Amino acid sequence: MITPDQIAYINARLVDPATGLDTPGALITFGNEIQAVGPDLFPSGDAPLSSDQFQVIDCRGHVLCPGLIDMRVFVGEHGAEHKETLATASQAAAAGGVTSIIVMPNTDPVIDDASLVDFIKRRSRDTAIVNVYPMAALTKGLEGTRLTEMGLLKEAGAIAFTDGLCSVTNSWLMRQALSYAGTFGALVVHHAEDPSLSLDGAMNEGEFASRLGLAGIPTAAETIMVERDMALVELTKGRYHLSQISCAASLRVIEQAKERGLDVTCAVSAHHLALNELDVGDYRTFFKTNPPLRAEEDRRAMVEGLKNGVIDIIVSGHDPQAPENKRLPFANASSGCVGLETLLPVSLEHYHNGHVDLSQVLHALTCAPAERLGLPSGHLAPGAPADLALIDLDTPYVFNAASLKSRSKNTPFDERRLQGRVVRTIVGGKTVFERAAVSADSSEAR
Amino acid sequence: MSATHITSSPTVNTASFSARHLLGIEGLCLEDIQFLLALADTYVELNRQVDKKSALLRGRTQINLFFESSTRTQSSFELAGKRLGADVLNMSVGTSSVKKGETLIDTAMTLNAMRPDMLVVRHDASGAVELLSQKVDCAVINAGDGAHEHPTQALLDALTIRRHLGDIAGLRIAICGDILHSRVARSNILLLNMLGAELRIIAPPTLLPPHAANMGVDVFHNMAEGLHNCDVVMMLRLQVERMSVSLVPSTREYFHHYGLDRIKLRNANAGAKVMHPGPMNRGVEIDSAIADDPSISLIQDQVEMGVAVRMAVLDALSRNLSNARERKVKE
Secondary structure, eight states, X not given: OOOTTEEEEEEEEEEETTTTEEEEEEEEEETTEEEXXXXXXXXXXXXXXXXXXXXXXEOTTOEEEEXXXXXXXXXXXXXXXXXXXXXXXHHHHHHTTEEEEEEOSOSSSOSOSHHHHHHHHHHHHHHOSSEEEEOEESBGGGOSSSBOOHHHHHHHTOOOEEOTTOOOOOHHHHHHHHHHHHTTTOOEEEOOOOHHHHTTOOEEOSHHHHHHTOOEEOTHHHHHHHHHHHHHHHHHTOOEEESOOOOHHHHHHHHHHHHTTOOEEEEEEHHHHHOOGGGGTTTOGGGOOSSOOOOHHHHHHHHHHHHTTSSOEEEOOBXXXXXXXXXXXXGGSOOOBOOTTTHHHHXXXXXXXXXXXXXXXXXXXXXXXXXXXXXXXXXXXXXXXXXXXXEEEEEEEEOOGGGOOSSOOOOTTTTOEEEEEEEEEEETXXXXXXXXXXXXXXXXXX | OTTHHHHHOXXXXXXXXXXXXXXXXTTOOHHHXXXXXXXXXXXXXXXXXXXXXXXXXXXXXXXXXXXXXXXXXXXXXXXXXXXXTXXXXXXXXXXXXXXXXXXXXXXXXXXXXXXXXXXXXXXXXXXXXXXXXXXXXXXXXXXXXXXXXXXXXXXXXXXXXXXXXXXXXXXXXXXXXXXXTOHHHHHHHHHHHXXXXXXXXXXXXXXXXXXXXXXXXXXXXXXXXXXXXXXXXXXXXXXXXXXGGTSSSOHHHHHHHHOBOHHHHTTSOTTOEEEOOSOOOBTTTBOXXXXXXXXXXXXXXXXXXXHHHHHHHHHHHHHTSTTHHHHHHHO
């Protein structure tokens, strides 16, 4: 029965947020699946440090948990390969402990046709080192006028439907989308922003934007759209996921919708949990995001929302941008920041600060997105895919943008003091990333 | 040489002013302001002589880089540079004709390679001048960036007020009009607050930046109330294209409520002065009867002070150029 395909991860701190498991123990993978997991796999207590039967990996007490699942990733393939390809995005993901990325349809051409979904899947199979699940467009060409062929797209492998960074402003069409998606049990993922209110805004509307002389985006631009969507979900009984929430007012709307029993979830980006509008400082374009970084009260509300479960999922919102899109006056610069490689450590800040439990943070990064999307991964159980992250929870270091594997380096976290990072990432039983010895890493704490 | 009067002026202490660029009023301290205003006073005198020429900046190159067209600011800077003996080059780069941004940095790098000493920049995007200053070796002067700052305008306004009404501390000053899009208003709010004025802004809410009340001003929507007991009324230009985006419904409605005429001005103190950064929309924000009344209007004085203030800024920044000492030794 025992073959070299078996790998034993011993001396691990097993954390499975799906079951609340948090115990010292071991995990054995067989091929691309988890075969066994638990505290008592090696009853004598001393696991074999080397074996002819197992390949043995000593976890040295680090956290072994399901690999992260990132529900909001923009990739430049196809159309903007100079920013990011599926290959480079997957390498960045692996370096961040992310074993599955859900990629957005905002490519050129837009993923609104079954053949393009197929292209992404084949391209990922051939070039990516983590699992790639494409979302397809909700409306043709993201134009917000005609629905895509959701049934055919779903059969081709589209995991959910979204217009990415575009909002469906036509309420009738959004109603149709939520209704029609119900035919296939498909999830509608929406970016909530009323473009007539956000207009040419460059950052959060407030005193700071006024002082910088920048046009602001009010929180109401988001909240109005979330309120409308909740009314439509109530009308259609659709399945709805708010792609990215950024302000306290929207959070209250989602909370009430959940109390009414609507099938609604929402996600927050790691940067909206960590940063606020003041980080824009003197026109730093790496802090220009969509939705914009909000006021400190909103940021704190996001942490609170994560803690009390109104916010289900943390995403990176990974959005690579080339220097020529960022080295511009703030109002002219593109929005977006890369985040696959900082998703875990920036999320862990809230655990280290004592605001949120470790299992809550990991829940929002693993089993919550898995459940929402119906993925088999996201938990530690026999038969589940062997998608794992081995995390050194405590080592502090100074993050260095130059160390990014992503093709674009537009991170707002350069030089940030972080704590905790992935040391090994396993996808389908194979190690796809292993951090070099600590001393060799130039980004080590100074 | 005519430049000698500068060092002989007792109020002008050069040691404290260490700024490399003038990007905004924000970042300057009270001593910097007092120094620049005192220095500008000396240039007002120079500009009223028959021989207005100084050799202070002889051999220096000044480039006026205007991404947004402006006749008066550009000519004011040009005259200031020329009166100080600099070689002045005017470059007008229309933002519409070139692809934005890329050209900003590219143009900056290109010009920088020509080794100018002073770069005077106007751009329609807030923060653009600061971005450009990070890429060049020379001194950069912000001649207006988007809705952010226009520091030399605020300095010339302060100089104008000071020369007419004395100490600015305690004066009640109202700024009226399109505060939302106005870099002049932002720079003036910062500067006049630092100098101790009691500041008011008057505009309909659609022309006010959000949270304007936190900027150190009292906010009024009614002109009569806002002008009550004011010593100075600063009017701002209302750009007619704002009408198309529903910030105000029409120019006649705007003039009815916010245009400055003699009736509204009666609410201000007797002898109150009226200012305008220009160019004016007569009959939109200001009545000609006021604009042309020399006993009320300081508008022509503002233009005169503009040249003096810009000479002072060029002078002050040239002293902090990295090769300024070298030059002194050589001479």
